[in-house]
Amino acid sequence: MSPNAFYLLASLLFSIGLVGLVSRKNLFVLYMSIELMLSSVSLILATLSKVLGDAGGSVMSLLIIGVIAAEAAVFLAMIVNLYRAKKTLDSDRFTMLKEGEKND
Amino acid sequence: MLELSIFTILALFMLGGSIAMISNRQTVFSAFGFLVTMIGLAGMFALLNAQFLAIAQILVSVGAVVVLSMLTILTVNAKEENLPKEPDKYKWMLFSSVIVLPFTVLLYKTLSTLPDHFSDIDTISSKVVGKLLFSEWVLPFEILSILLLSAMVGAIVIGRDSKKRKQKPERRRRI
Amino acid sequence: MINLIVILPFFSAFFMALVYLYNTKAKRYVFYTAVGVGTPVVMTILSFMLAYELLNGSQTIHGTLFKWINIGDFDISIAFMADRLSVAMISFITFIGTLIHIYAAGYMKEDDGYGKFFVYFNLFMGSMLLLVLADNPIMMFVGWELVGLCSYLLIGFYHQDAANIKASNKAFILNRVGDFGFIMAISLLFVALGEGGFTFDAIQANIGSVSHEMLTLIGFLLFLGSMGKSAQIPLYVWLPDAMAGPTPVSALIHAATMVTAGVYMVARYSFLYVEVPDVGLFIASIGAASALFAAIIASYQSDIKKILAYSTMSQLGYMFIAVGLGAYSAGIFHVFTHAFFKALLFMGAGAVIIALHHEQNIFKMGGLKKHLKVVYITMFIATLAISGIPPFAGFFSKDAILVAAFASEHYVIWGIATFTTGLTAFYMFRMLFTVFFANKKEVQHLTPIPKSMTQPLIVLAIGSVFAGFLGVNEAYGGSSWINTFLALPDTKLHVSHSSEYMLGALNVILGLMGMGLAYKLFAKETKEPQTNTLLKSIVINKFYVDEIYEFIIIKPLLFLSHLIAKVIDPKIFDGFINLNVWTYRKSGALFGKLQNGKVRYYALYILTGVSAMSFYILIKLGVM
Numbered sequence: 001m002s003p004n005a006f007y008l009l010a011s012l013l014f015s016i017g018l019v020g021l022v023s024r025k026n027l028f029v030l031y032m033s034i035e036l037m038l039s040s041v042s043l044i045l046a047t048l049s050k051v052l053g054d055a056g057g058s059v060m061s062l063l064i065i066g067v068i069a070a071e072a073a074v075f076l077a078m079i080v081n082l083y084r085a086k087k088t089l090d091s092d093r094f095t096m097l098k099e100g101e102k103n104d
Numbered sequence: 105m106l107e108l109s110i111f112t113i114l115a116l117f118m119l120g121g122s123i124a125m126i127s128n129r130q131t132v133f134s135a136f137g138f139l140v141t142m143i144g145l146a147g148m149f150a151l152l153n154a155q156f157l158a159i160a161q162i163l164v165s166v167g168a169v170v171v172l173s174m175l176t177i178l179t180v181n182a183k184e185e186n187l188p189k190e191p192d193k194y195k196w197m198l199f200s201s202v203i204v205l206p207f208t209v210l211l212y213k214t215l216s217t218l219p220d221h222f223s224d225i226d227t228i229s230s231k232v233v234g235k236l237l238f239s240e241w242v243l244p245f246e247i248l249s250i251l252l253l254s255a256m257v258g259a260i261v262i263g264r265d266s267k268k269r270k271q272k273p274e275r276r277r278r279i
Numbered sequence: 280m281i282n283l284i285v286i287l288p289f290f291s292a293f294f295m296a297l298v299y300l301y302n303t304k305a306k307r308y309v310f311y312t313a314v315g316v317g318t319p320v321v322m323t324i325l326s327f328m329l330a331y332e333l334l335n336g337s338q339t340i341h342g343t344l345f346k347w348i349n350i351g352d353f354d355i356s357i358a359f360m361a362d363r364l365s366v367a368m369i370s371f372i373t374f375i376g377t378l379i380h381i382y383a384a385g386y387m388k389e390d391d392g393y394g395k396f397f398v399y400f401n402l403f404m405g406s407m408l409l410l411v412l413a414d415n416p417i418m419m420f421v422g423w424e425l426v427g428l429c430s431y432l433l434i435g436f437y438h439q440d441a442a443n444i445k446a447s448n449k450a451f452i453l454n455r456v457g458d459f460g461f462i463m464a465i466s467l468l469f470v471a472l473g474e475g476g477f478t479f480d481a482i483q484a485n486i487g488s489v490s491h492e493m494l495t496l497i498g499f500l501l502f503l504g505s506m507g508k509s510a511q512i513p514l515y516v517w518l519p520d521a522m523a524g525p526t527p528v529s530a531l532i533h534a535a536t537m538v539t540a541g542v543y544m545v546a547r548y549s550f551l552y553v554e555v556p557d558v559g560l561f562i563a564s565i566g567a568a569s570a571l572f573a574a575i576i577a578s579y580q581s582d583i584k585k586i587l588a589y590s591t592m593s594q595l596g597y598m599f600i601a602v603g604l605g606a607y608s609a610g611i612f613h614v615f616t617h618a619f620f621k622a623l624l625f626m627g628a629g630a631v632i633i634a635l636h637h638e639q640n641i642f643k644m645g646g647l648k649k650h651l652k653v654v655y656i657t658m659f660i661a662t663l664a665i666s667g668i669p670p671f672a673g674f675f676s677k678d679a680i681l682v683a684a685f686a687s688e689h690y691v692i693w694g695i696a697t698f699t700t701g702l703t704a705f706y707m708f709r710m711l712f713t714v715f716f717a718n719k720k721e722v723q724h725l726t727p728i729p730k731s732m733t734q735p736l737i738v739l740a741i742g743s744v745f746a747g748f749l750g751v752n753e754a755y756g757g758s759s760w761i762n763t764f765l766a767l768p769d770t771k772l773h774v775s776h777s778s779e780y781m782l783g784a785l786n787v788i789l790g791l792m793g794m795g796l797a798y799k800l801f802a803k804e805t806k807e808p809q810t811n812t813l814l815k816s817i818v819i820n821k822f823y824v825d826e827i828y829e830f831i832i833i834k835p836l837l838f839l840s841h842l843i844a845k846v847i848d849p850k851i852f853d854g855f856i857n858l859n860v861w862t863y864r865k866s867g868a869l870f871g872k873l874q875n876g877k878v879r880y881y882a883l884y885i886l887t888g889v890s891a892m893s894f895y896i897l898i899k900l901g902v903m
Contacts, residue, residue, distance in 0.1 A: 001107050003222060006148070007215040009115050013122060013141075015201070015208040020126030022883045023196035025188040028131045028177055032138045035169070036122055039145055044215065050152045053223040055232050058154040059241045062233065065157075065164045066248045070255035072169045076176045077263035083180050084265075089131075090188035091879055098876025200883065203890045210893035213902055 006047040013040035027079050027089045034075075038068055111151060118144035127197065131177050131187070139170045156230040281342035281359045284325045284369070285412055288405030291318040292398050299394040306393060312384050315397030319377040319404060326373045330366045334764075339363075341414065355477060358414035363765050364611065368411045368543060371615055375535050375622050376404055378735035382626050383527035385731030386633065396436065396525070403429035407536050411543060415478040416465045419544070423461065423508065426537045427454040433532060434524040446520035453517045457507020464500035467493065483550045491555070498551055498558035502565075505541030510592045511569045511599060516825055518592055522584040526629030529584060534591050534625050535618035542595070545602040546611050546767060552602070553768045559603045560689065566599025567695040572822075574702040578709065579819045583628045583641050586710050590665070591621060593703060597680050600696055605770035606683035613680060616672035616746050620661040623739035627658040630732055631714060634725040641710060645717040650725055653733045655715050657740040662711045664743040666704035666790040669783075672747035678783050685782055686772040700786050704793025712801040 013036060020033035042061040049057020079089075086093055118141050125137030142165045149158040226232075237245050291314055298310065329340065344357040361369070380400065387396050406429055410422025428451075435447030471489045472482055486494075505511065510518040521533050532538070545552060545562065552559050570593045577589035594617050601610030632639055634651060648655050664671035667678070677700065684693040817823065873880070 001111060001222075002220050003218070004216050004220055005111060005115075006152075007218075008212055009118065009148075011208050011212040011215065012119065014211065015204045016119075016122045016126060018204050018207075018886060019197055019200045020122075022200040022879060022886055023193060024126060025190050025879065026131060026134070028173065029126060029128075029134050032125055032134060032173070035138070036125070036141065039142070039165070043145060043148060046149055046152045046154050046157060048218070049154065049228070050222050050225055051219055053225045055225075055228045055236055056240065058157045058228045059233060059236045061149070061154070061157050062160055062237075063241070063244050063248055065160055066252065069164050069168055070252050072172055073255045073259040074262065076172060077259035080176060080180065080263050083182070088188070089180070089182050092188070092877045094878070095876025097878065097881070098874055200886065203883075203887055205890075206894040206897055207886075207890050209902070210897055213897070213900070 003047050003051050006043065010040045010044045010047070013037075013043070025089075025091050027082065027091055030091060031072075031075050031079065035068060035072070038064060038071075107151065110147070114144045114147040114151070117141075118148070127193070129187070129190070129193075131182070132174070135170065135174050135177055138173070139166065142166050142170060153225060154228045156228060156233045280325060281329065281340055281361050281412065282344055284322055284329070285359060285405060285408050286344075287322060287325075288318055288401045288408065291315070292401040292405065295394060295401065296398045299398060303395075306391075308388070308393065311394045311397050315401060316377070316380045316384055318401055319373060319380045322404065322408070323373040323377045326366070326369045329361050330370050333361065333363060333366050343414075353477070355415060355417050357418060358478070359412040359418075360414040360479065361412060364543075364546060364767065365411050367611065367615070367765060369408060371618050372407055372411065372536050373404070375618050375739070376407075376531060378738055379527050379531045379535075379622060379626070382530070382629075382732050382735045383525075385729040386527050386629055387525060388729070390525075392436065396433075399429055399432045399436070400527075400531070403433065403532060403537075407540070410540055413479075416468065416482070417477065419547070420458075420461060420465060423504070423540065423544075424458065426532075426540060427451060427458070427508070430454070430521070430532055430537055433528040434521045436524055436528065440523075443523040446517070446523040450517040450521050453514045454507045457504045457514055460500040460503025460506075464497045464504070467497050467500070471497075479547065486550055486554065494551060495555045495558055498548070498555045499561070501544065501548060501551075502541075502558065502562050505544055505562075505599075506565070508544075509538045509541030509595050509599070511541075511565050511595065512572060515569065515573075515592055516828060519585045519588045519821070522582070522588050526584070526625060526632065529588070530622045530625035530629070533588065534621040538591060538595055539598070539614045539618070542598045542602055542610055542614050545599070546607045549602075549607045549767050553605065553770075556605065559605060561603070563600045563603030563684075563689065563692055566596040566603055567692045567699075568596070569593070570596030570600070570699045571695050571702075574699045574706065575818060576821050578702065578706040579815065581642055582639050583631065583644075583710065583714065584625075584639060586641070586706065587621070587624055587628060590624075590703070590707065593699065594621070594665070596699075597677065597696065600684055600692060601680040604683055604687045604689065604692070605768075606680065606772075607767035608765045608769050609676065609679035609683050611765060611767070612749070613676035615749070616664070616676040616743070619672060619739055619742040619746050620664040623657060623661040623736060623743060624665070626732070626736055626739070627654045627661070630654045630728050630736070633732075634728055636726060641713045644714045646715070647725075648715040651715075651728070653736060654728070657736040658711060658715075660740045661743050662707045664747075665707055666794065667700055667786050668704075668790050668794075669787065670744075670747065672743050672745070674783075674786070675747035678779075678786060681786060682774055682779055682782055683770075683772060685778070686774045687770070697785065697789065701789035701793045704790040705797050708794045708797035709801050712797055716802045 017033045017037035017040065020029060020036070024030060024033070042064040045057045045061045045064070047057075049055060049061070082094065083089060121137045121140030121144060123137075125134045125141065128134045128137065142161070146158045146161040146166070149161055295311060295314055298307065332340065339360055339362040341361075342359045344359075346354055346356045348355040380397075383396065383400065387393055390396065403426060406422050406425030408422075410419055410426060413419035413422055431447045431451040434450055435444050437443050468482065469477060471493055472485050489497075507514040518533060518538070522529055552562075573589040573593035573596065577586050577593065580586045580589065594613070598610045598613050598617070601607070601613060631644065631647065631651065631654060634647075634654075635644060638644065660671065664673040667674045669675075681693065681696055681700075684696055820826075873884070
C-alpha cells in the first residue's frame, strides 16, 4: 500500500481541524481541533519514518506526543480560569483583543 | 490486502470521529469523537510498524489527554444556557471548508511528491526508540522534559483559584 | 542724472505716502504742495538739462540702476536710455506735468484726500518716465503697467461713489486686454532675438534676422497693447467713463501723457514697423476709423468732459494714422502739440466746472464770456489750435499728418482724416460757443477761481501758439527741425510744394467752415440734442457700443463665472471631494468591523490568506 493514502488522510484531518477551529465557538472544541491538527502532523512524520527507513520520524512523533500532553495541561487550566471569570464557554465573548471601547 | 482493509476501517473511524467532534453541540459528545480519533491514530501508528509509538499514543493521548479533557469538561459542568449559542454553525463550517479546500489540495499535492513506496523496515521497537532517544535525540528529549515541567507549573498557576487573592486586600482595608 | 529723473518721483511718492498714512486726517497743505509740486519742478529742470546735452550733440545717454534678473547669459537691468525720442517726450511730459500739478494744487484744495492725490500723481509721473526712458522692452512694460495702475487709482479717486469704481475697473480691465497682446509680443520678440541681449539697441541691431511673418505678428500684437492704452477702436470704451476722475487727472493722464504712450511705443519700435508696412496700414486704418467715430459721437455729447474725451480719442487716431503710414516724426510732433492744447482745454473745462459749482452739462452753461475772461481767451486759443487754424500749433502738426497720408496714396485714409478735420472744428467750436457765448437767462454767482489754476492756462496757451513752430516743413519756410532732431526712420515723401499748399488750404477752409457752422447753430441759443430720430438716438447713445459689449462679452462671462462659482465648484469639485471623504469613512467603518476582537475571526482571516496563496500556487503549478 502506498503512503499517498496516509498523506491524504493526514491532509483531510488537518483541514477538518482547521474547519473546526474557525467555525466553533465552544472552547473545548477549539482545543480539540488544535490537538487534531497536531496529531495529523505526527501521522505524516510516522509515515515518512517508514518511507525513508529511518526511525527518527517515530522519535519525532513521540516528542510531539509529549508536547501534546504539555499543551493539554496549560490549555485546560486556562479554560477553567476563563470559565471562572466570565461564566461562559463562548470564545466570542472574550474580546480584549479589540481596541477602543470598554469590553467586559 | 489485509493492510488496506485495516487502513480503510481505521481511516473511516478517524474521519467519522473528527467530524463528529467538530459538529456536536454537546461538549461531551465532542470529547467522545476525539477519543475515537485518537484510538484510530494509534491504530495507524501500529500499521506503520511503529509499535512503541502506538502504545505511547494510547497511554498519553487517550489515557492522559482525553481523560483530562473529560475531567475538565465535567468539572466545569456548564449548564445548557452557558453553552455558546451557535445558530450558524453549519453555515460557517461550509464556508470555511470551501476556503480550506485549496490549502488541503496543495498540502496533498506537495506531500505526494515525496517518495511513494514503503521501504522494508523492521518494527520500530522500544529498543530502537530508546537508543535513538538517548543518542541522537537527547537534546529535544531534555528540552521536552523542561517543557513538561514548565507546563505543569503554568497550569497550576493559571488554574489557581484567584478569589483567595482578591480577598486579602479587602481584609486589609477593613482594618 | 538720468537715474535721478526716474527715481525721484517714486521716492517723493513713497515719502508723501508715509506721511499721509501716519495721519490721514491732517491736511498738511503746505507740505504736500511743496513736495508734490516741487518734485515735478526738479524733474523738469533735469529733463531740460538732458535735452540740452543731447542738443549739443552728445549721443544717447545711458544710465543703469542695477541688474534685475540674471539667469545664465540672459539679464535684464533696470536701465534707462535717453535718446532723442525719449528726451523730446520727457521734456514736454515733465513741463506740462508741472503745470498740471500747480493747477491741481488749486483744484484739489478743498479735498480731504489732498495728500493721497499727490502721492498718486507723483507715482504716475515716475511711471510715465519709466516707460519713456526704458532701456529694454521689459522695463517699458513695467512702466506701461504702472501707468495703468495709476490711472486706475486716480480715476477711482472719489471712491465713495460706486460709479467711479466701475469706471476705474473698466479702464484697468480694458487696459489689461490690450496688455495681453503686448506681453505676447514681448515674449515672441524674446524668443526670436533673446540671445544677443534684450535692450532696444540690441534688438534694433538684430531685427533683420527675424522672419517677416514673425515681425508682422509682433507688430500686430504690440499694437493691440496700444489699442487698450490709447483708446482706439475697439478698446476705447473706458476713456469717456474715465472722466469720472478729478479734472487734473483727465488733463494729465487722459490727454497729454498716458494715452500717448501707445503712439510712443510705435515710434520706439519704428525699426520694426518699417519692415512691415502692412501692419502699419492696419494701424493707420484703425486710427482713421477711431478719429471719425469719436468725432461723430462728440458732436452730440452734452457733458463737457466727455466731449473732450472723445476729442482726445479722435486726435489719437490722427497720431496713429501718422505712425502707421511711416511718418513717425509727424506722429510724435502731433503728440507734442496735442499735449499743450488738450491739457489746456481740460484745465479750462475744470475751471468752468469749478466756477459753476460742479456743473458739467454744457447746455446748462452759457454766456460766461464776460465772467471768466482768462479761461475764455485761453480756451479760444486752444480751440483754434485743435481745429488746425494757422499759425497755431495744431495746424502744422495736423498738416504734416495729412500730407503724409496724401503722399502715401492711401486716399481713403486721407479723405476720412480730412473730413474729420472739419468735424473736429465743428464740435470743438460747438462746445466753446455753447459754454461761453449763448445767452442764458440767469447767471448764478460764480465761485472764484484761484490764481494757481489760471496761471498754468496762460502758459499753456503760449505753448499752443508757439509749439507748432518746431516742426514747420520746408513748404512753409521752415526746416522740419523736429524731424531732423528725432531722427526716426520716416518714409520719404515726394509731394510738390504746390500740393502741400493746396492741402494746407483745404484743411484751413474746412476748419473755418466747421467754425462757421458751429457759430450759426450754437452761438445764439442752444438746446440739448433730443433723441427724436433714430439716427440721433444712435449717435447720442454712443452707437450703443457699451451695450453691445455688455451683451456679447460681459453677460456670457458673468454667466460663466456664476455657473462655475455656484454650480460647478460646489457640486462637482466639492462633491467629488465629499465623495472621496464618504468613501474613506465608509470603508474605514467597514474595515473597523473586521477587528471585533474575536479570535475565531482572526483565524479565519489567516486561513483566507493562506488559502488564497495556496490557490495561486496551485494555479502556478498547473494543477487547478
